[in-house]
Amino acid sequence: MEVLDIKITNLTEDYIEATMPVDKRTHQVYGVMHGGASVVLAETLGSMGAMLTVDTDKFQCFGLDINANHIKAVRTGRVTGRATPIHTGRSTQVWSIEIKNEAEELICISRLTVAVVPAK
Secondary structure: OOOOOOEEEEEOOOOEEEEEEEOOOOEOOOOOEOHHHHHHHHHHHHHHHHHOOOOOOOEEEEEEEEEEEEOOOOOOEEEEEEEEEEEEOOOEEEEEEEEEOOOOOEEEEEEEEEEEEEOO
16 A cells, blocks of 8 residues: 555445555556556455454455456546445455546446455
């Protein structure tokens, strides 16, 4: 989170939200935000959201599968990601993450499946 300057901005019972700047750290070769940067933001939010739903003395949460549809390119500014739970089961969770630009336009939508495993 520190390397990409991801900052948690909202945390409620229904969602977790964070921002990330779009700059040279997150650009791909053509000067737009790299799809991998979107995935980093999405997995960070979904994994943190999952962690907040379990007793962390007993369980750990790990990303199991993620997909991302990149909808619109962004070159500068800041994007905001919001993760909401779709399913919070005992052994798996599924989170939906929408990433939007400063104009509230959808940039990327992801779905993250998280494994919930006993803590070691």
